[in-house]
Amino acid sequence: MTIDTVFTELSSMLGDRLSRSKSDLSHHGGSETHFAPAPPDAVAWPETTDEVSRILHLCHAASVPVIPYGAGTSLEGHTSAPMGGLCIDMSRMNRVVSADPGDMIAVVQPGVTREELNHELRALGVFFPVDPGANASIGGMAATRASGTTTVRYGSMRDNVLGLTVVLADGRIIKTGSRAAKSASGYDLTALFLGSEGTLGIMTELTLRLHGVPEQISAGICAFPDMASAVGAVQQVIQMGIPMARIEFVDADTARAFNGYAGTDMPECPHLLVEFHGSPTAVAEASEAFGEIATDFGATGYEHATRTEDRNALWKIRHHAYYAVLSLRPGAKAVVTDICVPISKLAEAITETQADIAASGLMGPILGHVGDGNFHAALLIEDGNEPEKAAAKDLAARMSTRALAMGGTITGEHGIGMGKLGLMGAEHGPAWSVMGDIKTALDPKGILNPGKLVPQG
Amino acid sequence: MTIDTVFTELSSMLGDRLSRSKSDLSHHGGSETHFAPAPPDAVAWPETTDEVSRILHLCHAASVPVIPYGAGTSLEGHTSAPMGGLCIDMSRMNRVVSADPGDMIAVVQPGVTREELNHELRALGVFFPVDPGANASIGGMAATRASGTTTVRYGSMRDNVLGLTVVLADGRIIKTGSRAAKSASGYDLTALFLGSEGTLGIMTELTLRLHGVPEQISAGICAFPDMASAVGAVQQVIQMGIPMARIEFVDADTARAFNGYAGTDMPECPHLLVEFHGSPTAVAEASEAFGEIATDFGATGYEHATRTEDRNALWKIRHHAYYAVLSLRPGAKAVVTDICVPISKLAEAITETQADIAASGLMGPILGHVGDGNFHAALLIEDGNEPEKAAAKDLAARMSTRALAMGGTITGEHGIGMGKLGLMGAEHGPAWSVMGDIKTALDPKGILNPGKLVPQG
Missing domain, CATH: 3.30.70.2740 (Alpha-Beta Plaits)
Known part of the structure; x- marks a missing residue:
């Protein structure tokens, strides 16, 4: 079977959900950052696990490279197609299949974005905490083992994915994990696929761990005379076990960039931004303990707030940091x-x-x-x-x-x-070749996201 | 090379740290529970990673089965030697290599037991939280992805091991993970080895995540009219996000067994035992919130205490449960x-x-x-x-x-x-055969702990 036969078959299976148009190829082979364009030969938009399985079965038979694609927010060229092939865009598999606040579990398709998911969960009093900044797809976040601002409290994708449905290179469909909070049953395949960047299989369903919306949220910001003082304060609060939901550092250049970008006049020095989640008592206690330590390390102007709009105002520099920095x-x-x-x-x-x-x-x-x-x-x-x-x-x-x-x-x-x-x-030294051995065991033809992560032929 | 040549070489390498005595074989082939004895042909006590590597190199060449052995507290026959071979007893590799409260990290050898480790950590104000009950070895706990009473708060071995040194089937030595709190660098080999029960490699060093000893600990116990009420209360406190360090259930039979065993007169009905860790304010708030919910579900006699000896008295039924139950x-x-x-x-x-x-x-x-x-x-x-x-x-x-x-x-x-x-x-359905593929990739001769976990030839 040739690559063209594959595309012909896919075209009859998917109709206009298979594209070879220049703009689609160029869009999917681009990058948010500095990587040279490397477009695929075609883009498919499957809608079910079964379709992904049939697509992979065909591509496997013809040794066609397959590149999974989420929201395209990757920073390390994960979605480039240096060897051409088929890009599988998961954006049409974007449903929240079920959300169960009793078990604190949601089952979602990989194409749903972090913000869409939390929008759907809001009415249930629960949320999915992993926040890498960008409005990435949950599948992409799982594939890169993403973390972010809240990891210090809630963990990364590694800690918040309980199970997966995965389509393997040859089209076989497997399920990993369960709805139980933990398991000692066999190899931790869930963890193996998390962070495998599409090189071992394509996730088509994810069972996620949810968390209760905190009774109270308090956010704060303070300025430090220098970076060493700010980091010293971080080390101290971590060692003291003060329960923080977020603790972010921005340097003096970022503060300067933000002043230029937003017309503010914050001190052009390093800052820490913090957030506390919990009962009003616990939040007040943690915020006060943080303020004392920060002051010991020379911090000034510690402002904190619990109202949503006030918190957003305090954290504005963090939310706009990337574009502020670009504006420098x-x-x-x-x-x-x-x-x-x-x-x-x-x-x-x-x-x-x-x-x-x-x-x-x-x-x-x-x-x-x-x-x-x-x-x-x-x-x-x-x-x-x-x-x-x-x-x-x-x-x-x-x-x-x-x-x-x-x-x-x-x-x-x-x-x-x-x-x-x-x-x-x-x-990783020789452990890298062990990753290569696992890759070969699961994808002997090397069709899944070639040119990434494992040792190259 | 025959198995006897291997044992002769090992004997000259290890001296009296290789044994073929009947009592050693019988001790290592036994089980705490109901499994029929299945002794190995020899037992080795290595003292370094390098020795483990040389042992595996020899056993691999001669296709001799290798069964790693920790403290022997496994409940599912993990250390049986149904195909004979060499038992590698890790008890002499029991050092705490380093403990660093600044980074909340300890590096340990696999033979150290949970209690020995925490004894060494006590003076540093930190502890290792995973508590499966038995005084298991840290290596055995990692190999079975153990959890226990504190997992609801601190996670299982999956969450508290940052990195490993592993000797592979053929004697190669690899390192997984790092001392960083998280990583998105490649396949999560640490997670793959955790819970692999000695079938993929032998751990010879573990980097562990430590936690600060809580400022205050409060323990409590209460009786419920029936099991459904007790479990209803558990569901409610979990959903409310009340921060618990432990929450344990014992049924009416266990209470009755304990009365007979210890001469106590606790109500012969289901109980919940709880523990809270944190600041005095946070602990008091959580304990009170728990007490209110438990009472709503019909609980009576909620007793709680913060002094160590009083807490131990309240939790005595849990600590002695196994022997109390056997005495029935x-x-x-x-x-x-x-x-x-x-x-x-x-x-x-x-x-x-x-x-x-x-x-x-x-x-x-x-x-x-x-x-x-x-x-x-x-x-x-x-x-x-x-x-x-x-x-x-x-x-x-x-x-x-x-x-x-x-x-x-x-x-x-x-x-x-x-x-x-x-x-x-x-x-696991077809995912079980994926586990088998990984096993074959890493241990093609199948010498590591044969007869366990993966599909059998």
């Missing part, structure tokens, strides 16, 4: 990268990264989920300026090397895709 | 089994199980970690009475089938071993 250099693109280190190494990792960025001459504000030891640099480059792009990628690679030397990881939440493939050997 | 039938052995269901199905699962046990004529008290939907039955059988043993195993199998019909799992924490191998197909 009009027309620029960003090489956005992330690393994660043990909390005791956080100040050292940020200091060395800031020095490295300064020496490069590029602009690169730093911000992140510091409660997890996870931070981002948004390295601004002129669109089309190849030397700048190379310099930014070198900086990002040095950040990863630094994270490894400190006992950390090359990515806390963005994943590997094509962007960090070259660093996998350094992080 | 002097000389009896127990078929101990566990299942885990969604919390909304818990009352139904317990009711049907109790009726099934009553109809069988066996005694089988029920108790468990109800906050997770996880409960145990200890089915008492006369030692050597094969019809009773068969009846108990049938009962246990029906519990599993019932759990699956309710969307649950055949084991919340005891694992598969040999005891539940026959139920894996029913739970």
Whole structure:
């Protein structure tokens, strides 16, 4: 069977839900960041698990590459099609199949976005907590083992997905996990597929763990004289076990960018943003304890609020950080990268990264989920300026090397895709080849999202 | 190379740390519960990762089965050697390599027991929370993805192991995970090895997540008129998000057994035991909220205490439950089994199980970690009475089938071993063969803990 026969068969199966139009190919082969376009040969929009199974059965027979596609918010080139093939766009499988606040469980299709899901859950008094910032699809978040601002309290996708329906490379359909809160029954296939970036199978249904909407939410922000003081405060509140729902760091450059972007006049120095969830008593107690520690570390102007509109106002800098940072250099693109280190190494990792960025001459504000030891640099480059792009990628690679030397990881939440493939050997050593062995066992023809994550032929 | 050549080489490598004495073989091939003895041909006590690697290299070359052994507290025959071979007893690799309260991380060898570890951590103000009851080894707990009384608050081994050093079947040494709190870097090999029951590799070092010793601990107990009321209260407190560190159920039979065993006069009805961790304010608030809900569900006599000796007194029934239950039938052995269901199905699962046990004529008290939907039955059988043993195993199998019909799992924490191998197909369907594919990819000769967990040739 040739690739054209496959597309002909798919076309008769899917009708206008198979496209080979230039604009569809170009849209699905693009990237939010700096990756060169790498379009697929066709795009399919399946509507059921059974359709995904039939599509994979055909592609497997003809060895056609298959690239799953969610909301396209990936930062490491996960959805590029460097070997062509079929992009499977999951956006039509976007239903909340069921939501059960009694068991704190929702069953969803992968194409539903985080915001759509929480919109549907609102009336039930429950929510899905993982928040990577972008309005990503739940399937994409699962495929990259996403985390984000609330991970310090609620965990990442690893902690909030109980089970999956997965279509394997050859079209077989399996189910992993269950609706029980835990299990000791066999290999943890759910965890294996989470973070596998579409290289082991395509998720078509996810069983998610929900959480009760907190009785009260309190948010706060304060300014620090320097980065070391802010990070010192983070280390202290983590060690004290003060229950935080979010704790975010933005550096002085981000504050400056925000002032320019939003016309505000916040102090152009490092800030911490925090949020507390719980009973009014617990929230007040935690907020007060945080304020005391922050003050001990030299923080000033600790403002906090419980009303939604006031909280949103305090957190505005975080929500608009990406576009504010881009506005520092009009027309620029960003090489956005992330690393994660043990909390005791956080100040050292940020200091060395800031020095490295300064020496490069590029602009690169730093911000992140510091409660997890996870931070981002948004390295601004002129669109089309190849030397700048190379310099930014070198900086990002040095950040990863630094994270490894400190006992950390090359990515806390963005994943590997094509962007960090070259660093996998350094992080995992011979364990990387074990990942390759698992890939070969599950996808012997290598059709699933080729060119990503595992050692390449 | 023959098995005898292997043992001769191992003997010259390990000296008296290799044994073929009858008592050592018999001790390592036995079981705490009802499994028939299945001794290995030899027992080795390695002291380093490198020794484990050399042992596996030799056994791999000669296709000698290898069975890892921790503290021997498994309940499903995990350490039996049905095909003979070499038992690797990890008890001499029992060091706490490092403990770092700044990062809330400890690095330990697999042979250290839970109690030894917490004894070493005490002075640092941190602890390792996973508590399966028995004083198991940390390696054994990781291999079975153990959980227990505190999982409702702190998670299971899945949530509290950050990284591993693993020796693969052929002797290769790999490292998984890192010291960072999270990672999106590649397949989650740590999670794959957790719960793999020694069938994919032998863990020789574990990086653990620690937690701060809570400022205050409050424990409580109350009696309910019937099981449905107790479980109703559990569902309510879980839905309300009341932060509990433990919530345990014991049934009326267990209470009666305890009265006989300890000479107490507690009401012979179902009880809930709870524990709260946090600041004095938070603990008081949670305990009060629990007490109100329990009372709404008909609970009486809610006693709670914060002093260690008073808390231990309140929880005495839970700590002594196993031996109290065994004393209901002097000389009896127990078929101990566990299942885990969604919390909304818990009352139904317990009711049907109790009726099934009553109809069988066996005694089988029920108790468990109800906050997770996880409960145990200890089915008492006369030692050597094969019809009773068969009846108990049938009962246990029906519990599993019932759990699956309710969307649950055949084991919340005891694992598969040999005891539940026959139920894996029913739970996992074609996903079980995927587990088999992974096993074959990592251990093509099938030397690691054969006869357990994966589909058998």
